[in-house]
Amino acid sequence: MSVPLLQTSGLTMRFGGVTAVDSVDFALGEVELRCLIGPNGAGKSTFFKMLTGQLMPTAGTIRFRGRDITEAKTHEIARLGVGIKTQVPNVFNGLSVYENVFVAATRGHPPHRARTMVDQVLTRTGLTDIAFRTVGQLAHGQRQWVEISAVLAQEPDLILLDEPAAGMTYDEVVRTSELIREINRAQALIVVEHDMQFIRMIAKTVTVFNRGRILVEDSVDAVLTNQTVRDIYLGKQAA
Amino acid sequence: MKPRSAWPSLCAVLAAMLLVMFGLPLVTGLFGLVQATVFIAMAVLALSQGFIWGFGGIMSFGQSAFFGLGGYTYAVAVMNMGDSTAPFFLAILLPAAFAALLGYFMFYGRISDAYVGVITLTVTVILFNVVNSTAGDVYHIGNAPLGGFNGMPSVPPLNMPGDPSTPLEPQQIYYVCMALLILVYALLRLILASKFGRVVVAIRENETRAMLLGYDPRLYKLLVFAIGGGIAGLAGCLFTNWGGFISPTVFGLSQSAQIIIFVLVGGLGTLIGPILGAVAIEYLISVIGSQQTLNADLILGVVLVAFVLLVPQGVVPVLRNGVQRLLALRRPAALRAPKVAQP
Numbered sequence: 001m002s003v004p005l006l007q008t009s010g011l012t013m014r015f016g017g018v019t020a021v022d023s024v025d026f027a028l029g030e031v032e033l034r035c036l037i038g039p040n041g042a043g044k045s046t047f048f049k050m051l052t053g054q055l056m057p058t059a060g061t062i063r064f065r066g067r068d069i070t071e072a073k074t075h076e077i078a079r080l081g082v083g084i085k086t087q088v089p090n091v092f093n094g095l096s097v098y099e100n101v102f103v104a105a106t107r108g109h110p111p112h113r114a115r116t117m118v119d120q121v122l123t124r125t126g127l128t129d130i131a132f133r134t135v136g137q138l139a140h141g142q143r144q145w146v147e148i149s150a151v152l153a154q155e156p157d158l159i160l161l162d163e164p165a166a167g168m169t170y171d172e173v174v175r176t177s178e179l180i181r182e183i184n185r186a187q188a189l190i191v192v193e194h195d196m197q198f199i200r201m202i203a204k205t206v207t208v209f210n211r212g213r214i215l216v217e218d219s220v221d222a223v224l225t226n227q228t229v230r231d232i233y234l235g236k237q238a239a
Numbered sequence: 240m241k242p243r244s245a246w247p248s249l250c251a252v253l254a255a256m257l258l259v260m261f262g263l264p265l266v267t268g269l270f271g272l273v274q275a276t277v278f279i280a281m282a283v284l285a286l287s288q289g290f291i292w293g294f295g296g297i298m299s300f301g302q303s304a305f306f307g308l309g310g311y312t313y314a315v316a317v318m319n320m321g322d323s324t325a326p327f328f329l330a331i332l333l334p335a336a337f338a339a340l341l342g343y344f345m346f347y348g349r350i351s352d353a354y355v356g357v358i359t360l361t362v363t364v365i366l367f368n369v370v371n372s373t374a375g376d377v378y379h380i381g382n383a384p385l386g387g388f389n390g391m392p393s394v395p396p397l398n399m400p401g402d403p404s405t406p407l408e409p410q411q412i413y414y415v416c417m418a419l420l421i422l423v424y425a426l427l428r429l430i431l432a433s434k435f436g437r438v439v440v441a442i443r444e445n446e447t448r449a450m451l452l453g454y455d456p457r458l459y460k461l462l463v464f465a466i467g468g469g470i471a472g473l474a475g476c477l478f479t480n481w482g483g484f485i486s487p488t489v490f491g492l493s494q495s496a497q498i499i500i501f502v503l504v505g506g507l508g509t510l511i512g513p514i515l516g517a518v519a520i521e522y523l524i525s526v527i528g529s530q531q532t533l534n535a536d537l538i539l540g541v542v543l544v545a546f547v548l549l550v551p552q553g554v555v556p557v558l559r560n561g562v563q564r565l566l567a568l569r570r571p572a573a574l575r576a577p578k579v580a581q582p
Binding site: 052054073074075078079083084086090091092093094095099100102103104106107111147150154 | 434438441447454455
């Protein structure tokens with residue numbers, strides 16, 4: 001079997017007495033699209049923070065194309081080709097949309113090349129009209145798009161999206177799902193989302209987190225009809 | 240709306256500075272020029288604080304540490320070497336290296352912003368106390384007695400590069416200081432326009448996002464802090480040249496506080512603001528100093544409180560916004576910035 005793009009084994013994160021992520025074995029292939037669902041507190045965001053080096057796992061390993069990145073710094077992981085849109089948008093609020101994306105594009109590229117990349121990304125995400133507005137003044141949905149644009153300009157091989165559709169109108173959700181499918185032609189993605197309609201639009205394989213563990217991993221139809229998954233989302237105790 | 244190019248404003252500022260540089264000697268005598276020289280040294284110091292604080296987001300309470308270090312480095316080196324050429328560069332390099340070392344411990348040690356303030360403040364207090372207690376013949380570096388709280392008198396001024404027998408006249412020192420101020424300003428503008436500068440500002444805006452995009456904020460902050468230290472050192476060298484004298488008060492707390500007031504009054508996040516703030520405050524202090532009724536520190540305190548309460552952005556940003564609004568009003572409505580795009 002070929003080396004997976006991303007692989008975690010026994011990945012564990014404890015905060016004091018709370019185990020937020022509990023020995024997770026997870027693998028993602030090249031150019032794969034995976035959806036990650038699970039109730040609040042299931043450990044999805046903690047999982048993402050460990051993948052991007054924002055949290056150091058208590059135990060276990062993370063490998064990116066076979067390379068151990070468990071103890072790598074956030075910026076080193078980003079340089080290897082991992083981009084993330086965080087749950088609460090992390091953007092440069094005082095700068096314009098253009099500059100937000102430019103800062104992402106300019107790492108490893110000369111300015112003229114970076115400018116071309118910014119123009120392309122903004123066209124792709126439809127932000128050209130507001131390119132010179134200050135990001136701090138934009139609506140939540142637009143700021144999410146700015147963050148996605150910056151991640152795209154970074155040209156990562158793996159893109160992590162933490163609730164990309166949160167706070168968006170239906171039209172925006174549809175546009176986001178189209179964009180994700182388009183991105184997936186060349187890049188791998190892991191998408192955390194609660195919106196099941198959205199999951200149906202994009203997903204092939206879904207991994208369900210519950211209480212820090214992987215509950216099931218299956219096709220989208222199988223997962224959404226799974227009685228246990230329904231129960232944990234409705235708040236019942238998982239069997 | 241495309242943002243205006245930065246070139247017109249840069250050219251305008253440089254032209255205005257050159258005008259002042261060559262215009263001032265026509266309207267004032269030697270006394271005025273000598274007084275202007277110390278204002279300029281303070282303006283360079285204010286630029287260092289304005290750069291690291293307004294653009295790097297690093298709140299240093301101890302820029303005076305690098306200022307004093309630059310001044311003392313120049314004094315000690317020139318008294319030992321005779322020729323001022325190497326001491327001039329040492330006065331920039333040594334404080335920059337010291338800032339880099341201090342920055343390494345602060346930024347790579349992941350110390351929070353508040354503690355950066357505390358540590359820089361402590362460093363300048365330590366330097367003050369150390370240098371203050373070096374009175375007596377025992378304390379000297381080579382031929383240079385440190386003089387403790389009495390300071391170091393009769394420090395030779397800058398000379399023609401490589402020619403110690405031709406010291407510069409006070410007018411020439413004025414021109415050198417002004418030229419260096421312009422140079423530092425232009426250099427900082429270039430740095431900010433570069434890729435490095437953009438990343439520095441991005442880190443100020445959101446350190447996490449910068450890291451997630453693959454930049455190491457520790458390295459960028461360290462470099463910004465070192466550049467700021469070097470500029471503050473240069474200011475210290477110019478200050479020592481102005482009076483031919485340096486004493487431990489350059490490390491003092493009131494000196495540190497003044498630098499912050501320069502930047503607050505002029506405008507945080509601009510480069511011209513700190514320059515104007517420094518000149519205005521220094522001028523105010525010299526005017527107050529010529530009479531006995533009001534205490535200068537008291538007035539400075541009132542100015543600080545008034546600005547924090549009434550003009551927290553500082554003078555330059557407020558003026559700039561005002562001018563932009565006026566320009567927008569003069570243009571016909573159709574040409575104004577497009578209305579907010581629908582979310």
